[in-house]
Every structure is written in C-alpha cells, then in structure tokens.
Amino acid sequence: MHxxxxxxxxxxxxxxxxxxxxxxxxxxxxxxxxxAFLGLQQKAKQAGFNLQPASSFRNFERQKFIWNAxxxxxxxxxxxxxxxxxxxxxxxxxxxxxILRWSAVAGASRHHWxxxxxxxxxxxxxxxxxxxxxxxxxxxxxxxxxxxxxxxxYTAYFDFYFxxxxxxxxxxxxxxxxxxxxSYQPISSQYQTLFTPExxxxxxxxxxxxxxxxxxxxxxxxxxxxxx
Numbered sequence: 001m002h003x004x005x006x007x008x009x010x011x012x013x014x015x016x017x018x019x020x021x022x023x024x025x026x027x028x029x030x031x032x033x034x035x036a037f038l039g040l041q042q043k044a045k046q047a048g049f050n051l052q053p054a055s056s057f058r059n060f061e062r063q064k065f066i067w068n069a070x071x072x073x074x075x076x077x078x079x080x081x082x083x084x085x086x087x088x089x090x091x092x093x094x095x096x097x098x099i100l101r102w103s104a105v106a107g108a109s110r111h112h113w114x115x116x117x118x119x120x121x122x123x124x125x126x127x128x129x130x131x132x133x134x135x136x137x138x139x140x141x142x143x144x145x146x147x148x149x150x151x152x153x154y155t156a157y158f159d160f161y162f163x164x165x166x167x168x169x170x171x172x173x174x175x176x177x178x179x180x181x182x183s184y185q186p187i188s189s190q191y192q193t194l195f196t197p198e199x200x201x202x203x204x205x206x207x208x209x210x211x212x213x214x215x216x217x218x219x220x221x222x223x224x225x226x227x228x
Contacts, residue, residue, distance in 0.1 A: 008113065009106075009108075009112055009202075010061075010106070010112030015114050016029065017029065017030070021038060021041060027053045027057070029184075030184070030187060032187065033117075036160065037160075039158050044151075049121050049124075049147050051147075054119065058111035063105070063109045064106035064208075067099065067210070070103060077099055077103075078102065080101075085098050097174070100226040105209065105215060107200050107203035113187070115191070117160075118180045119151065120137075124147055133178075133180055135176070137180075144180075159186050160182040161185050163183045165178070165179065173226065174226060175228065197219045197220070
C-alpha cells in the first residue's frame with residue numbers, strides 16, 4: 001500500500017527515467033511514456049514544430065511548495081481570464097477552491113505519476129514573453145494556436161490525450177481547461193482508478209500543507225469536483 005501510495009503521490013522516483021531531447025535536464029517520465037513522447041516530438045518536428053516539455057514529473061515537495069505559496073498569497077492565483085484573485089477576503093475553503101481550479105494540492109497532482117507533460121513550442125514564444133501556461137496562449141489568436149491544433153490532431157497516435165479538456169470525462173468537474181497538458185493514457189488511466197482519498201490522506205500525514213484540515217473536511221468534494 002505504501003509503495004503504491006508513494007508512487008501516486010509524488011513521494012517516489014523509482015518509476016522514472018530522464019527525458020532526452022528536452023531543453024533542460026530536469027524532466028523525467030516513466031520509460032514507456034518517455035518513448036512515446038519522443039515519437040510525438042519527432043512527428044511534431046516533421047510538421048515544423050519544436051515540441052518541448054514545460055513540466056513533466058513533479059514531486060510531492062515541489063507541489064507542496066506551489067500550493068502553500070498560493071494559499072499564503074505569495075504566488076499568483078488567477079481566474080479563468082488570467083486575472084489575479086485576492087484570496088485575503090476568502091475563508092479557507094474558498095481559498096482552496098480558487099487554487100484547485102488551476103492547481104492540484106500536493107499529493108493529488110497527476111504530474112506525480114510520470115505520465116503527464118505540460119507542452120509548448122519555445123520557437124513560437126514571442127521575444128521577452130515568458131510562458132504563462134494559460135488557455136489564451138493556446139486558443140484562437142494565441143501564439144501557440146497552430147501548435148495546439150497540431151497536437152490535438154496527433155497526440156492520440158502516440159497514446160497521449162488531453163485530460164483537462166472539454167470532454168465527457170471532465171464535464172462534471174470544476175477544474176480549468178488545460179490545452180497544454182497531455183497524459184500517457186495506457187498508464188495514467190490505470191492510476192486514475194487506483195487513486196483514493198485514503199491514499200491522499202496517507203501522503204498528507206506529518207506534512208505541513210496549508211488548509212489541510214479544511215481539505216480533509218471536504219475530501220469527498222475535493223475528489224468529486226477537483227481530481228481527475
């Protein structure tokens with residue numbers, strides 16, 4: 001149980017290999033997912049795109065850092081239009097919901113699995129523009145529009161899909177659309193069924209996660225509305 005829990009919640013790295021051909025050396029995936037991504041990357045290159053990972057495996061500690069920084073107001077929390085939200089007037093559950101719209105709490109991120117990749121094309125990023133990973137960049141009029149259209153058409157050939165999109169699976173969720181997030185379905189679909197509230201709470205033991213008591217109180221809603 002603990003071995004599975006550690007893998008699903010980002011507390012293990014034994015299932016990972018380095019991802020070659022990435023702009024930075026700090027990207028890791030499961031071997032099967034890495035091989036498939038390299039195939040997709042080559043296909044994109046043939047079409048004139050430079051497919052690169054912005055984020056791949058993310059461990060528990062990194063996700064905890066992101067969550068806590070958003071909860072205490074030192075990291076941006078935005079609405080669907082990319083506008084910064086003021087969390088200071090919200091109660092703890094409202095804060096959690098605002099963050100969960102676009103960010104997973106530590107232990108509940110699919111990026112822990114070694115099957116998930118946030119993608120972009122650095123060659124299409126305008127000069128002096130930093131990557132935001134917000135929907136407008138990938139949608140009509142955005143600088144990644146053509147790249148995103150290509151990815152929508154070809155990811156399935158390499159067993160990837162877009163879990164955070166307007167599909168049947170997400171229709172009852174309150175999480176945002178992420179046209180940059182692809183998932184290696186042969187493995188992630190299995191992990192999705194194995195991940196439970198019990199496993200998540202096991203990972204939270206002795207961890208300093210802001211709002212943890214509130215999250216535990218609302219654990220059923222957390223899973224029904226914000227975890228995919």
